[in-house]
Amino acid sequence: MPQIEKTMDMALMGEHGALRQLAMLDQDIDAAIKRYGTPPDRTMAQGFTTLIRIIIGQQISRQAATAVWKKMEIAGLDDASRITDAGVATLKANGLSQQKAEYVHGIAIAVTTGALDLNTLADKPGDEIASILTALRGVGDWTADNYRLFALLDMDAWPYNDLALQEGMKILKSLNSRPDAKTMQNMAMDWQPYRGAAALMLWHIYAQYKKDASPAAI
Structure with missing residues (x-):
């Protein structure tokens, strides 16, 4: 199997990276990066x-x-x-x-x-x-x-109906319950055009928050 070039890190945390930009818009994201670090590079091949x-x-x-x-x-x-x-x-x-x-x-x-x-x-x-x-x-x-x-590194893609993503949002925003799909869509409106970066961070938060979990387990 050919080696996949890992480019997600640059898309997230390069000079104008999406997660870097998002952290300037949302102090909770900024605090989460400081606490949990950045998400792993999970670039997948197109096709x-x-x-x-x-x-x-x-x-x-x-x-x-x-x-x-x-x-x-x-x-x-x-x-x-x-x-x-x-x-x-x-x-x-x-x-x-x-x-x-x-x-x-x-x-x-x-x-x-x-x-x-x-x-x-x-x-x-x-x-x-x-x-x-x-x-x-x-x-x-x-x-x-x-x-x-x-696959396409679209940093505004937003899989709002993903349960682990919803759990990550619950943790990030200190919510009492897991937000539903419609709430996820509404909460992420201010994150455009960086919702994909937010998704990667929320999965990472959820993985790190779970006892003995790793990002790869999501």
Whole structure:
């Protein structure tokens, strides 16, 4: 597997980095950076593999998603052409649910036929990227936002309906309960265009806050 160039750190904490800018807007973010440090660099490669890995990770733990992906890699089910040829039944036999197998197979077909070109997304505005991705069966806001953030380094992508993110917001803002998706959207309005940086920081806060947790556990 080719080495992925880690560029998230620069996007966050470079001279004009998004997290650096956000810390100047929000004193709670600034205090959290001083207490917990900065988030780890979790840059992911652009393209089909990252998109389906995010789909695999829907509504399951990161550890479980990693285990499924490793099984698929061992079976050679790690690119669009092979997944297209393999079919839904083979994907199910390698750890995917019926629904996720259908999603992944459908996207593989779209890529192999040229109906979907993920290589063109990086040059498009975030809202347009989200529209293209959420038009795919199996891709909702959470998946599109995570792809924008981790693969395209869109520092305003905001996966507001992520539970760990909501827990991070609860900690950051000393709330009595975990905010719901609508509240998350409203609370982050003043963070634009740095909501993606905020998301990375909130995941990091939650990971560090949990007893014996590490950022990679999120």
